Amino acid sequence: MTSYHLAQINVGRLKAPIDAPETADFTDNLDRINALAESSPGFVWRLTGDGNDATDLVAFDDPMVITNMSVWESPAALGAFVYRSGHSQIMRRRAEWFHPMEVFMALWWVPVGHEPTVAEGVARLARLEREGPSPEAFTFRTPYPAPDATTSPLPILDKCA
Numbered sequence: 001m002t003s004y005h006l007a008q009i010n011v012g013r014l015k016a017p018i019d020a021p022e023t024a025d026f027t028d029n030l031d032r033i034n035a036l037a038e039s040s041p042g043f044v045w046r047l048t049g050d051g052n053d054a055t056d057l058v059a060f061d062d063p064m065v066i067t068n069m070s071v072w073e074s075p076a077a078l079g080a081f082v083y084r085s086g087h088s089q090i091m092r093r094r095a096e097w098f099h100p101m102e103v104f105m106a107l108w109w110v111p112v113g114h115e116p117t118v119a120e121g122v123a124r125l126a127r128l129e130r131e132g133p134s135p136e137a138f139t140f141r142t143p144y145p146a147p148d149a150t151t152s153p154l155p156i157l158d159k160c161a
Helices: 021-040 073-084 086-089 118-131
Strands: 004-014 042-046 064-071 103-113
Touching: 004 073, 004 086, 021 042, 021 086, 064 073, 064 118, 073 086, 103 118
Parallel strands: none
Antiparallel strands: 004 064, 004 103, 042 064
């Protein structure tokens, strides 16, 4: 048992504004996918703005970049949601709504009870892009153990493509 949880940020650069007809299938599924996350084993917290999602929060100079952040009990719990739930079905369609990005997700450990800020998530994503995987920002393929863990997590090698 560790006294840390896994935080994640993922971002996407939309091909059309969030309220455009071209993104309707994406936005129409947000509540369903968010509810699925919240009911998933190991879910702890997720970022929300004025609505039930974070699409109204501006984290970057580019208003077409949207942000999602959440906290999970473990990499396995997050991986199960990302790759083995209804989330993967909708994200298989991500190329319809988002431009490709080389680095779009970062993982890091936070003390139990900590809710990361958007600025913290953006900094972790930038660090991963700048320096590659490290204990401060990593990926499913290159996981790092929690600071107080006695074993290293196994890579989660699934893809939703």
